[in-house]
Amino acid sequence: MVKKIIFATANQHKIEEVQSLAGQDFALLSMAEAGIIGDIPETAGTLEGNAMQKAEYVYRRTKTACFADDTGLEIDALGGEPGVYSARYAGEEKNSKANMDLVLAKLEGVSNRKARFRTVIAYIDDDGGKHLFEGIVNGEISLAGHGQEGFGYDPIFIPEGCDKSFAQMKLSEKNLHSHRARALKKFTEFLNTR
Ligand code: IMP
16 A cells, blocks of 8 residues: 655755655655645754654644754864854855855865864654654865756865765766765655554
C-alpha cells in the first residue's frame, strides 16, 4: 500500500526531489493537497526547532505523517551565522546576492573561512512519534562568488575536497556532497525500513 506523507514546504521543486528519492511506496502530498493554506510559523531559533515547529503545525491539523526541513549556512568565524537566519541575513527581501555580499564583507581580511551547510529534517509519523535527521557538508567561504548554478549561497561555498563552488556544479554533482541530499538519504532510508 502506498503511504501518504505530507511535506510541509511551499517549494514544489523540493517535493519532486524527495519523491524521487523516497520511491513509489510513498506519495508525498504538498501543503495545498493536504488542505493547508498560508505560511507556517518558523520562530524557534534553531534549525531543529524550526523544522519540528513546521512539522507539528501540519500534524496538529491533519493527524497524518508529515515532515519539514530547515537549512542554514554556519560560518565558524561568525559564531555560526547566518545559521537559522540564512534566508533573510541581509533583510526581509531574502535577496541571495545581498546575503552573499554581507557574508563576504564580514569575512574581509579573515583567514578562517571554514563553514558548513546543515539541513535538519523533522518527521512526525502517523502515531505522533518524532524523529530528526541531519545532513552536513563542510567547506569554506571563497573570497568572491563563482558560478551560475544552484541558488542561495552556492557561488561562495566550496565543499571540502573540491576546487570549485556549488554554483560551478551541475545538480547531480552537488548532490554527491550536499547537506540536503545527505539528510534526505538518512530520512528515506529510515522510511524504507518502516
Ligand atoms: P531552507 O531552509 O531550505 O529554506 O534554506 C534557508 C536558506 O539557506 C535559503 O534561503 C538559502 O539562502 C540557504 N540555503 C539552503 N540550502 C542551500 C543550498 O543548497 N545552497 C545555497 N544556499 C542554501
